[in-house]
Amino acid sequence: METFPLPSANEKETVVQRMFTSAARAYDINNTVLSFGLHHLWKRLTISLLEIREGQTVVDLCGGTADLSLLAARKSGRTGHVLTMDLNFAMLRIGKEKVEGRTNSRVADSPVVVIQSNAEFLSLKDGSVDRLVVGFGLRNVTHLDIALQEIYRVLKPGGRFACLEFSTPVNGLWRQMYRFYSFALLPSIGKVISGDQTGIYEYLPASIARFPDQETFRSMILRAGFRDVVYRNLSGGIVAIHMGVR
Numbered sequence: 001m002e003t004f005p006l007p008s009a010n011e012k013e014t015v016v017q018r019m020f021t022s023a024a025r026a027y028d029i030n031n032t033v034l035s036f037g038l039h040h041l042w043k044r045l046t047i048s049l050l051e052i053r054e055g056q057t058v059v060d061l062c063g064g065t066a067d068l069s070l071l072a073a074r075k076s077g078r079t080g081h082v083l084t085m086d087l088n089f090a091m092l093r094i095g096k097e098k099v100e101g102r103t104n105s106r107v108a109d110s111p112v113v114v115i116q117s118n119a120e121f122l123s124l125k126d127g128s129v130d131r132l133v134v135g136f137g138l139r140n141v142t143h144l145d146i147a148l149q150e151i152y153r154v155l156k157p158g159g160r161f162a163c164l165e166f167s168t169p170v171n172g173l174w175r176q177m178y179r180f181y182s183f184a185l186l187p188s189i190g191k192v193i194s195g196d197q198t199g200i201y202e203y204l205p206a207s208i209a210r211f212p213d214q215e216t217f218r219s220m221i222l223r224a225g226f227r228d229v230v231y232r233n234l235s236g237g238i239v240a241i242h243m244g245v246r
């Protein structure tokens with residue numbers, strides 16, 4: 001199967017940001033269609049595994065359209081705070097619209113503040129965050145090891161980190177079927193729905209194929225300083241949730 005050429009480290013940030021700017025408006029609907037709705041379940045499980053408590057400060061890093069932020073805000077409650085941090089203005093604008101569109105029944109949720117910020121240079125103090133979640137974000141940063149160090153730096157001692165990311169299906173046949181779907185079908189469906197011309201839905205499977213597998217990523221999180229690092233495969237390893245404690 002043909003593989004989309006991934007951008008070099010020098011151009012990655014510019015290329016990736018151009019893609020998300022183009023895809024932002026159709027991003028949520030495309031997520032739902034391309035994952036057959038499963039991303040909602042994956043995200044809910046990630047937030048429940050993060051063990052967010054009332055009153056805590058939670059960062060949703062690479063938070064984009066704020067799905068994980070809105071789920072986290074229910075857990076951290078009226079006395080907590082959620083920060084949606086992302087580099088992309090167009091994605092954050094949709095996230096902000098969703099935050100502002102919350103109904104009155106959600107008055108018990110935390111306020112959610114959206115902040116344009118690079119995951120590799122977070123404008124947060126050392127040890128200032130109780131929980132940090134990243135959904136489908138770390139695959140897109142230029143220097144994964146630097147982003148992991150930043151996550152470690154901003155978490156309080158005992159603070160928890162959860163990363164929901166595409167990974168490597170564990171079963172050989174399932175892996176083949178998934179490869180066929182993601183390389184042969186997904187790009188065309190994504191393009192039709194979003195009208196995208198930047199190649200984001202070709203970049204998606206290519207970047208997934210290049211992302212470290214479950215064990216390699218676990219080692220990287222350990223190397224950043226985290227303890228008790230574990231992961232859970234979902235949908236046969238199509239995605240994995242990695243968790244660690246600072």
Ligand SMILES: C[S@@+](CC[C@H](N)C(=O)[O-])C[C@H]1O[C@@H](n2cnc3c(N)ncnc32)[C@H](O)[C@@H]1O
Pocket residue numbers: 016017020061062063064065066067068085086087088091117118119120134135136137140141142
């Ligand atoms: C696939 S989207 C995920 C959005 C959201 N977390 C979700 O689960 O639906 C990836 C997001 O990562 C953001 N991103 C990529 N590189 C980044 C960086 N260096 N710093 C902050 N955000 C970044 C993109 O702008 C994009 O909004």
